[in-house]
Amino acid sequence: MQIKKSLLAPFALIASAFGAGPVRAEENLGDFLTHHISNSYEWHPVPGVTLHLPHWMVGGIDMGISQHVLMMFIAGGLLILLFAMGGRRKRNAPTGRLGHALEALVIYMRDEVVEPNLGKKEAPKWLPFFLTMFFFFLALNLISLIPGFSAATGNVNFTATMALMVFIVYNVAGMVHNGPGHYIVNVVPKGVPLFVLPIIALIEFMGLFTKAVALCIRLFANMTAGHILILSLTGLIIVFKSYYVAIGFLPMTLFIYLIEVLVAFLQAYIFTLLSALFVGMAIHQEH
Amino acid sequence: MSAELNGLQLAQAAETPSGETHAEVGHSEGGHAEAGGLPAFLRFDPGVWCWTAIVFVVLLLILKKMAWKPIIASIDERDKTIKDSLDQAARIQEESKRITEEQNKILTAARHEANSMMQSSKQAAEELRRKLEVTAQEEKARIIASATAEIESSKRAAMAELKRTTADLSIRIAEKLIQASLDDSKQRALVDQLINEVSAAKA
Numbered sequence: 457m458q459i460k461k462s463l464l465a466p467f468a469l470i471a472s473a474f475g476a477g478p479v480r481a482e483e484n485l486g487d488f489l490t491h492h493i494s495n496s497y498e499w500h501p502v503p504g505v506t507l508h509l510p511h512w513m514v515g516g517i518d519m520g521i522s523q524h525v526l527m528m529f530i531a532g533g534l535l536i537l538l539f540a541m542g543g544r545r546k547r548n549a550p551t552g553r554l555g556h557a558l559e560a561l562v563i564y565m566r567d568e569v570v571e572p573n574l575g576k577k578e579a580p581k582w583l584p585f586f587l588t589m590f591f592f593f594l595a596l597n598l599i600s601l602i603p604g605f606s607a608a609t610g611n612v613n614f615t616a617t618m619a620l621m622v623f624i625v626y627n628v629a630g631m632v633h634n635g636p637g638h639y640i641v642n643v644v645p646k647g648v649p650l651f652v653l654p655i656i657a658l659i660e661f662m663g664l665f666t667k668a669v670a671l672c673i674r675l676f677a678n679m680t681a682g683h684i685l686i687l688s689l690t691g692l693i694i695v696f697k698s699y700y701v702a703i704g705f706l707p708m709t710l711f712i713y714l715i716e717v718l719v720a721f722l723q724a725y726i727f728t729l730l731s732a733l734f735v736g737m738a739i740h741q742e743h
Numbered sequence: 744m745s746a747e748l749n750g751l752q753l754a755q756a757a758e759t760p761s762g763e764t765h766a767e768v769g770h771s772e773g774g775h776a777e778a779g780g781l782p783a784f785l786r787f788d789p790g791v792w793c794w795t796a797i798v799f800v801v802l803l804l805i806l807k808k809m810a811w812k813p814i815i816a817s818i819d820e821r822d823k824t825i826k827d828s829l830d831q832a833a834r835i836q837e838e839s840k841r842i843t844e845e846q847n848k849i850l851t852a853a854r855h856e857a858n859s860m861m862q863s864s865k866q867a868a869e870e871l872r873r874k875l876e877v878t879a880q881e882e883k884a885r886i887i888a889s890a891t892a893e894i895e896s897s898k899r900a901a902m903a904e905l906k907r908t909t910a911d912l913s914i915r916i917a918e919k920l921i922q923a924s925l926d927d928s929k930q931r932a933l934v935d936q937l938i939n940e941v942s943a944a945k946a
Contacts, residue, residue: 490782490783490784493784494782494783494784495783495784495788495791517789517790517793518788518789518790519790519793519794520790521794522788522790522791524791525790525791525794525798528794528795528798529798532798532801532802535802535806536802536805536806536809539806539809539810540809543809543810543813543814545813545814545817548817548818548820548821548824549817549821558814559814559818562811562814562815562818563818566815566818580815583811583815584803584806584807584811584812585803587806587810587811588799588802588803588806588807588811589799591806592799592802608791608795610784611784611788611791612784612785613787613788613789613791613792613795614791614795616792617791617792617795617796617799618795618799621796621799680784
């Protein structure tokens with residue numbers, strides 16, 4: 457029994473690093489999953505360490521630094537640190553590998569995402585917004601893959617806020633650019649036959665909202681689904697009450713984990729791309 | 744014993760759609776649906792909304808000042824430098840092409856000129872030669888003519904001299920004849936003698 461335990465110690469460690477913790481008799485999979493994808497006021501940065509995060513009531517709202525808020529701080533701090541380190545330039549070129557990597561992403565976002573959707577004239581004005589969005593999502597997605605960290609981008613409250621922000625941005629940008637009256641009228645495309653006009657108008661106006669809602673759900677669902685997949689495989693330990701199953705599922709977990717790295721980039725990119733597309737559509741309504 | 748217990752619990756978990764029945768496990772306050780029957784990860788959390796907006800806007804302001812503006816400005820600057828350099832290179836290439844063309848043109852023109860100069864000098868030489876030849880011919884003719892004329896005049900002079908001498912001689916012979924007209928035989932001998940004399944003189 458002792459020997460068996462020590463042999464399994466590495467698996468136990470890996471499993472617990474993914475959030476499994478010690479196998480407790482009373483644990484079950486549903487509980488385990490919900491716990492790990494939910495926001496909370498406790499953080500386990502490493503197995504066995506529990507940090508209690510503060511609640512902070514402001515005007516009836518709990519503005520406490522919950523786990524996902526902490527992740528936002530960490531991601532934001534990380535970005536500032538990365539750009540402080542990689543932002544150094546000499547003769548208009550980055551000085552190090554980090555700088556080149558960041559610059560490649562910045563140039564890609566500018567040339568392939570923002571400029572094609574907003575046009576060369578409008579793009580510079582909006583570039584900081586979309587760059588910040590992309591890098592913020594990317595940082596949050598990537599740190600969520602570090603064992604012990606959690607995915608703020610998998611929190612529906614987070615994605616809803618970002619989607620709301622995009623919703624406000626594309627509507628306000630459209631109204632400022634085209635005039636409020638024109639903007640509202642032009643939401644319905646020109647040249648629609650009169651008898652389908654009411655239906656089209658209704659659909660187009662609903663579309664204004666569904667675009668943002670889809671943004672919110674897409675990011676939230678993708679990030680949550682990925683984490684649930686990893687956690688489900690890890691959670692087989694709980695289902696089977698044995699660390700031995702780890703031998704079988706670890707390669708699979710690793711595979712899903714690598715896919716999650718791709719998804720981290722992909723979802724950050726998609727959210728930003730679609731946001732840029734929506735803002736572009738609102739500004740250039742004639743197209 | 745524990746296997747039995749767990750089996751029971753798992754069965755329970757499978758029956759219950761959300762985490763409601765597991766409140767007694769209670770390992771975190773966030774892990775369970777407490778209101779509205781929603782799972783914890785779907786619950787509305789205004790704190791997260793506020794923090795998301797705050798963090799995003801603050802991050803946007805910081806990164807805009809710290810990263811985006813300098814990086815984009817520097818990229819644009821670099822793009823401009825590269826574009827200018829390329830433009831300049833193209834311009835220089837065009838210029839050098841133009842210069843080469845011009846050089847070739849000049850060279851061709853020079854060659855043409857040299858050729859034509861050679862041609863013309865050859866022609867001139869030929870002309871000169873021909874002229875000289877003509878002149879020489881003329882000179883020759885002139886010299887010959889003048890020589891002929893001189894000869895003629897000399898001949899004429901000689902003829903005149905001869906005539907004069909002949910006349911003189913004739914007169915002298917006549918004188919002699921007149922002086923020696925003593926006898927016929929004598930006269931005849933004298934005439935013969937004189938004729939001989941004249942012939943000898945003439946010869």
